[in-house]
Amino acid sequence: MKSRYKWLAILVALFTCLSIATNFSLTEADAKKDDGTLKVAMEANYQPYNWTQTNNANGAVPIEGSKEFANGYDVKIAKIIGQKLHRKVEVVKTEWDGLLPALTSGKADLIIAGMSPTAEREKAINFSQPYRNSTFVVITKLNSRYANAKKLTDFKGAKLTAQQGTFHYDLIKQLKGAKRQPAMRDFAAMRQSLISGTIDGYVAEDTESTSFKMVDPDIKSIPVSKMAGFHATKDESVTAIGIAKPNKALLKSVNQILATIPEAKRTKLMTEAVKQQPKTDNNKKGKKAKSEPWLVSMWRQYGGMILNGIGMTLLLASVGTIVGFFIGLAVGIVRTIPTPTTTGKRWLLKFVNWLLSVYIEVFRGTPMMVQAAVIYYGIAQFWHLNIDRTVAALIIVSINTGAYLAEIIRGGIISTPEGQFEAASALGMTHNQRMWHIILPQAIKNCLPSITNEFIVNIKDTSVLSIISVSELFFVGSTIASQTFKFFPTYLTISAIYLALTFTITRIFNLIEKHLQGSKNYNLMANQVQVGTPKDMEANN
Amino acid sequence: MTESNETILSLKNIKKTFGEHQVLKDISFDINKGEIATIIGPSGGGKSTTLRCINLLEEPTAGEVDFHGKNVLAPNYNRNIYRAKVGMVFQQFDLFENKNVLANCMVGQELVLKRSKDEARKIAMTNLKKVGMEQYVNARPSQLSGGQQQRVAIARAISMDPEILLFDEPTSALDPEMVGEVLSVMKNLATTGLTMIIVTHEMAFAKEISDQMFFISDGVITEQGTPDQLFNHPQNEKTVKFLSNFQNN
Ligand SMILES: Nc1ncnc2c1ncn2[C@@H]1O[C@H](COP(=O)(O)OP(=O)(O)OP(=O)(O)O)[C@@H](O)[C@H]1O
Ligand SMILES: [Mg+2]
Numbered sequence: 001m002k003s004r005y006k007w008l009a010i011l012v013a014l015f016t017c018l019s020i021a022t023n024f025s026l027t028e029a030d031a032k033k034d035d036g037t038l039k040v041a042m043e044a045n046y047q048p049y050n051w052t053q054t055n056n057a058n059g060a061v062p063i064e065g066s067k068e069f070a071n072g073y074d075v076k077i078a079k080i081i082g083q084k085l086h087r088k089v090e091v092v093k094t095e096w097d098g099l100l101p102a103l104t105s106g107k108a109d110l111i112i113a114g115m116s117p118t119a120e121r122e123k124a125i126n127f128s129q130p131y132r133n134s135t136f137v138v139i140t141k142l143n144s145r146y147a148n149a150k151k152l153t154d155f156k157g158a159k160l161t162a163q164q165g166t167f168h169y170d171l172i173k174q175l176k177g178a179k180r181q182p183a184m185r186d187f188a189a190m191r192q193s194l195i196s197g198t199i200d201g202y203v204a205e206d207t208e209s210t211s212f213k214m215v216d217p218d219i220k221s222i223p224v225s226k227m228a229g230f231h232a233t234k235d236e237s238v239t240a241i242g243i244a245k246p247n248k249a250l251l252k253s254v255n256q257i258l259a260t261i262p263e264a265k266r267t268k269l270m271t272e273a274v275k276q277q278p279k280t281d282n283n284k285k286g287k288k289a290k291s292e293p294w295l296v297s298m299w300r301q302y303g304g305m306i307l308n309g310i311g312m313t314l315l316l317a318s319v320g321t322i323v324g325f326f327i328g329l330a331v332g333i334v335r336t337i338p339t340p341t342t343t344g345k346r347w348l349l350k351f352v353n354w355l356l357s358v359y360i361e362v363f364r365g366t367p368m369m370v371q372a373a374v375i376y377y378g379i380a381q382f383w384h385l386n387i388d389r390t391v392a393a394l395i396i397v398s399i400n401t402g403a404y405l406a407e408i409i410r411g412g413i414i415s416t417p418e419g420q421f422e423a424a425s426a427l428g429m430t431h432n433q434r435m436w437h438i439i440l441p442q443a444i445k446n447c448l449p450s451i452t453n454e455f456i457v458n459i460k461d462t463s464v465l466s467i468i469s470v471s472e473l474f475f476v477g478s479t480i481a482s483q484t485f486k487f488f489p490t491y492l493t494i495s496a497i498y499l500a501l502t503f504t505i506t507r508i509f510n511l512i513e514k515h516l517q518g519s520k521n522y523n524l525m526a527n528q529v530q531v532g533t534p535k536d537m538e539a540n541n
Numbered sequence: 542m543t544e545s546n547e548t549i550l551s552l553k554n555i556k557k558t559f560g561e562h563q564v565l566k567d568i569s570f571d572i573n574k575g576e577i578a579t580i581i582g583p584s585g586g587g588k589s590t591t592l593r594c595i596n597l598l599e600e601p602t603a604g605e606v607d608f609h610g611k612n613v614l615a616p617n618y619n620r621n622i623y624r625a626k627v628g629m630v631f632q633q634f635d636l637f638e639n640k641n642v643l644a645n646c647m648v649g650q651e652l653v654l655k656r657s658k659d660e661a662r663k664i665a666m667t668n669l670k671k672v673g674m675e676q677y678v679n680a681r682p683s684q685l686s687g688g689q690q691q692r693v694a695i696a697r698a699i700s701m702d703p704e705i706l707l708f709d710e711p712t713s714a715l716d717p718e719m720v721g722e723v724l725s726v727m728k729n730l731a732t733t734g735l736t737m738i739i740v741t742h743e744m745a746f747a748k749e750i751s752d753q754m755f756f757i758s759d760g761v762i763t764e765q766g767t768p769d770q771l772f773n774h775p776q777n778e779k780t781v782k783f784l785s786n787f788q789n790n
Contacts, residue, residue, distance in 0.1 A: 417635075420638065423631065427624070427625060428626075437648055
């Protein structure tokens, strides 16, 4: 008896903590809304235009909803704009594909992300005057067969790629005879592929080659902009600032401000950015980093980020599983209510059951990644509700888990032996009493292995929430990987952490299961003894 | 066997149909306060269904179940209170698997009768003593033998202070060596003045304990009377055949 209350108390305590945490982030988000911050969307993962760092060195600005900072050419431009507008700049860290939705849904005021004003994008948003003109290069290895290419046709047979969703990828078609490879997520992936030899080169801007050379002197960049027959529209060779269509006033002032930044200043800012961008160990050769194992230096640089990532992953998985459990419990209970006798109630129940089965089908039948994108961007776009991304993530995991657990719990209820219902009915218990005191405790106990499983799945699957840029463990991992270019060791470390988490949680749940099972043996009571605590019993034996 | 003339329960023309299948055709009988009634008859004859219609685990298709003269099937009759007064002991014991022996005997008292924890515990302990299971209060049902489980089930039922106790073949699921312990508990109960309706295949037991016996076959009561009448002077052919089969087995 006592122990049941103990578990209840633990649950309640956990819940209070979590709801305080959520409230906290809610109020934080609320507070941000009306002050004069200028929210700038960028990947914070596109050097030297923008990147993530753990401190505010070199004038980096904070990233919304995290303890990290962003810096880069884009951030420097953003700061000039912010200064003139008397608004503090804050970066909204967003995956490339999420940039436009972030703007149109009002989650950001500006996109400054090294983005070019293509005709297609101009359908959705407005662009300012360019804030940078760039030339295009093919980046390849010094010892590559293509390192000395002089004309476009010299790339015949080369395996080339470019960043997914950029027009760089389309430019490859102009290099007649080149074998276009699948597009890649980011520069980090392309650099890695080039080094490992899976591609011969990739198309990018001159800045990328400058920064890549700083970390790896063995690469070569071949400018293609000036080669005969190469054609890039002005739209494509410039980068501009994206502004939501209705926001004409902001567009005008951004253009006025850009006009005050001369070309020389822009070049200076870009050179600064290239110098300041996070360096990998290759750069630090000869310095103290050399004597340090990679893991140690990574931990020193990114330890805080990783811990936050673990915290976020655990928060998402545990809140998701607990709230999902209660959703599943409620749905499972409703779906096992016996058919009522009156016709009105019967139809109501039928309707509710239909709704619930739609909920279950929809959330079990679509990937959580898609649900996240639809809910997070959809709500913002159509209802103009700007929910905090952490809150959105918590809601999504909970609803998703609820759909799975609803069926599991319904199964648990149904498979409880009929005799348990009947014995409880024969004592005169009401339907609710039967459920809460007899059926559900047994059903839940039988479902516990499945619930554990769902928790484990959540630990891993919350990684898909990186689509809405929640900085959980995987998101942190990919940020570190793309900044250090240590793909294998970073992801190996991240998977070790995942494994440690899931392993620990499995053990904890096994203990809970054992506890619920009760001890294998019972104590015989001496005839005259009243029921007492386990201690008394031991004393009697 | 402290029988009075006050009728506590009476079934009036009970019919029960499952789909097309009419299981109870027309069952009527009266039970007096303190009476021990047993129901015997061939398998599938409708004995269990009759008991289940009494405590409303099955809803009779037609007829009346009167408790102290009031029809419990009436729409505004409080069925849960009624069920608390009519206990039932099942063939498969059906102890609550999530509770230990003591809690099994307390939960109904606390939830339905709203007794305090202390009172419920005291009553449960008294009744567990009556069935000889007071040493096992901490055990879980799955840790007990069938006979022990059935004795706990009886303690659970009588802890509700029922006016009538229904038994549906309480010893059929038991190994032969455990039948005796359960029957002796029931015999003891019978001396306390509790009204009991027992479905059983234990003929010797029925003969010894019953005030009144019913022979149910094909959904009707084909014979009824004292044990002496049924066993020694059966009128109906079916009864004769059934009893002779029994003696042969
Ligand atoms: N829920 C039900 N649905 C359909 N038919 C049922 C149901 N319950 C009982 N029956 C049928 O009703 C008939 C009588 O069953 P009942 O259990 O009352 O017999 P019984 O006399 O108790 O037999 P036994 O001695 O084998 O326990 C049987 O033919 C059985 O198949
Ligand atoms: Mg039966």
